[in-house]
Amino acid sequence: MSAASTQPPVTIQTSASTMSTTPAAPAAPAGPIFDKGLANTIAAETQMSFIDGGKGVLEYVGIEIDALARNSTYEETVYLLWNTKLPTQAELNALKSALQAEYEIPDAIYDMIKSFPKDAVPMHALRTLVSALALHDAEATSSETTPAGIESAKRQALRLVAKTPTLIANFDRHRSGKAFVRPNKSYDIATNFLWMLNGEKPTEAMSRGLDICLILHADHGLNASTFAGRVTIATLSDMYSAMTTAVGTLKGPLHGGANEEVMIMLDEIGSMDNVEPYIKGKLERKELIMGFGHRVYKAYDPRATYLKTFAKQIATDTGNIKLFEMSQKIEGIVLDAKAGKGIFPNVDFYSATTYHCLGIKTDLFTCMFAMSRMSGWAGHCIEQLQDNRLIRPQAKYNGPHEAPYVAMAQRS
Numbered sequence: 001m002s003a004a005s006t007q008p009p010v011t012i013q014t015s016a017s018t019m020s021t022t023p024a025a026p027a028a029p030a031g032p033i034f035d036k037g038l039a040n041t042i043a044a045e046t047q048m049s050f051i052d053g054g055k056g057v058l059e060y061v062g063i064e065i066d067a068l069a070r071n072s073t074y075e076e077t078v079y080l081l082w083n084t085k086l087p088t089q090a091e092l093n094a095l096k097s098a099l100q101a102e103y104e105i106p107d108a109i110y111d112m113i114k115s116f117p118k119d120a121v122p123m124h125a126l127r128t129l130v131s132a133l134a135l136h137d138a139e140a141t142s143s144e145t146t147p148a149g150i151e152s153a154k155r156q157a158l159r160l161v162a163k164t165p166t167l168i169a170n171f172d173r174h175r176s177g178k179a180f181v182r183p184n185k186s187y188d189i190a191t192n193f194l195w196m197l198n199g200e201k202p203t204e205a206m207s208r209g210l211d212i213c214l215i216l217h218a219d220h221g222l223n224a225s226t227f228a229g230r231v232t233i234a235t236l237s238d239m240y241s242a243m244t245t246a247v248g249t250l251k252g253p254l255h256g257g258a259n260e261e262v263m264i265m266l267d268e269i270g271s272m273d274n275v276e277p278y279i280k281g282k283l284e285r286k287e288l289i290m291g292f293g294h295r296v297y298k299a300y301d302p303r304a305t306y307l308k309t310f311a312k313q314i315a316t317d318t319g320n321i322k323l324f325e326m327s328q329k330i331e332g333i334v335l336d337a338k339a340g341k342g343i344f345p346n347v348d349f350y351s352a353t354t355y356h357c358l359g360i361k362t363d364l365f366t367c368m369f370a371m372s373r374m375s376g377w378a379g380h381c382i383e384q385l386q387d388n389r390l391i392r393p394q395a396k397y398n399g400p401h402e403a404p405y406v407a408m409a410q411r412s
């Protein structure tokens with residue numbers, strides 16, 4: 001018996017058209033839609049970020065990302081995402097104070113970091129530590145969709161956003177054989193992170209540079225890690241479990257891991273003379289050029305537009321202009337429809353140069369992304385709880401039916 005005869009007709013959704021496997025397709029699909037990669041499926045509602053991939057637009061609560069990168073701060077952006085409005089000064093001060101009060105992590109978590117191998121993959125360390133924080137939060141029980149449950153989810157979200165920089169910076173200190181640096185509760189998130197990472201107060205330009213990266217990475221619609229987080233919280237699991245799921249999903253090189261791959265590529269290229277043969281070789285071998293292409297943007301990623309300008313500035317200021325110039329040359333080749341692929345750089349491409357110029361080690365880049373995106377993930381999870389329904393798509397079964405159970409002795 002074939003799978004098709006036992007299941008409702010499956011509609012194949014493509015970006016160009018909608019086709020049915022049955023000859024007489026109904027106007028509206030009667031059965032489930034097969035949409036590999038879910039590119040054409042709207043699976044949730046959000047008020048946080050809007051993306052027009054064709055025009056290259058990204059807005060947080062209606063405000064263009066460029067305006068936020070120029071004028072806002074990460075804390076203000078977090079307020080905006082979580083409350084769908086810009087804060088008054090008093091509201092912003094209250095959020096900053098609440099975050100600062102939660103920067104510190106329990107001693108048991110510092111002890112746990114000490115037990116990690118020094119060569120641990122940073123995203124493995126972060127995923128484990130985010131999960132472990134739940135052991136020290138009495139509110140990390142099953143989620144509830146009641147007003148009290150939502151308030152509890154918000155408090156957990158705030159703790160996670162506040163503590164994640166402490167986890168990342170102090171894991172890096174541990175693996176570098178350095179003593180832990182406790183958070184400074186008078187600093188903003190970007191300054192506090194660089195303070196813990198390097199053991200000295202960063203310059204204003206460095207803090208602002210990181211702050212801009214945090215704003216640009218904070219939310220991005222229903223990307224893979226955000227979706228994964230929403231799937232987890234939709235089962236009424238807790239916020240820490242949802243954030244752990246999201247960190248694990250972000251780690252992949254097709255998602256957040258791409259920024260590390262970009263830096264590795266720039267290191268491998270090494271010189272301007274090698275850009276063309278290296279990139280053309282990759283294209284001929286049909287290998288991916290990391291930091292290019294996007295599921296949603298078919299125009300210039302607006303985050304990359306801003307980061308490109310910023311990367312040039314910080315590369316100049318820190319004596320790394322060669323990195324920027326190599327990046328620009330790569331962009332020229334990949335973007336060229338004839339010589340390259342006609343595809344645009346994404347947020348990861350120029351964030352690699354930016355993080356490098358901020359003195360952040362390459363294998364920490366994806367953790368930096370997680371540090372920022374934690375606010376977007378958590379905001380989405382709160383939206384999910386406010387209008388929850390279990391997320392449970394179906395699989396298109398392609399296997400056999402009515403297969404005999406063959407006894408062990410007769411199996412080949």
Ligand SMILES: CC(C)(COP(=O)(O)OP(=O)(O)OC[C@H]1O[C@@H](n2cnc3c(N)ncnc32)[C@H](O)[C@@H]1OP(=O)(O)O)[C@@H](O)C(=O)NCCC(=O)NCCS
Nearest residue numbers: 253254255258287288289290291292293294295341346348
């Ligand atoms: C992001 C990404 C996974 C999107 O994938 P997608 O929406 O499934 O896009 P597709 O894989 O269908 O790409 C369409 C075409 O462009 C090509 N393409 C896409 N990204 C490419 C890249 N970075 N380098 C080379 N070719 C690329 C594909 O090979 C495909 O070519 P084909 O039509 O000749 O087969 C993909 O662009 C990619 O792997 N990029 C590199 C990793 C990265 O930077 N990720 C961070 C995203 S923010």
